[in-house]
Amino acid sequence: MNEVPDWRVYERVAACFEIETSGIDASVTPNATLVGSLSGTARQIDVLVDARWDEGVERRIIFDAKLRKRKVDVKDVESFEGMMRDVRASRGVLICSNGYTKAALARAQQSIEIRIVTFEEAEEIDFAMVDPCPHCRGKKRNTEGLVFWDGQLPLAIGWGCAITFTGKCDVCRSFAFWCWDCGDKKVVPDGEVYECGCERTWFIEKNDDEALFIVRVEDGEIPLDRRPLR
DSSP: OTTSOHHHHHHHHHHHHHHHHOOTTEEEEEEEEEEOTTTOSEEEEEEEEEESSSSSSTTOEEEEEEOOSSOBOHHHHHHHHHHHHHTTOSEEEEEESSOBOHHHHHHHTTTEEEEEOOHHHHHTOOOTTEEEOTTTTTSSTTOOOEEEEEEEEEEEETTEEEEEEEEEESSSOOEEEEETTTOOEEEEOTTOOEEOTTOOEEEEEEOSSEEEEEEEETTEEEEEEEEEOO
């Protein structure tokens, strides 16, 4: 992680924290981009959490990581609240490295949580559930992506059960799978199809609102994860 800018390390820590605490029914997307429902412009979100399978955005949470020398103030909270409304998030979490003012905490109220994580604490995070993305590696300086494995899913296949991990790259935002039956671990860019050693087919299907990550098995197609586009 030494070649990655400090602010990107800090954003990734926010993703790792949420992955550790979320259940398998939550989909975690690091460095997400959504088109605002009010502004109509693309909004960058450090970490986006949505329901993995349920439709709608009732459970949407966004994270904003503030790596800075000054404290988070009331203007930061108000700006974050505006982005929450724009991307239809029900909750928000501000992660800051140098604390916050009393006014910021009072303004946050119930829908926004403020957490303090110093950069020194961030550097100690175990990135064991992260792998380099081969599709981003070496294209541009400081843009090498990392795949965050955010879901261990037991798939009911035939009379048995298969274990797979799913994840997303924090730069190209591609889905990834890790099939424990055959050991294949692949990143699947949009428009590409992969067949693992178990002869299961992994691919992305898009509609106007989201991209779905799907595995095709003998019994049919199983949706694994989602990446909202709006």
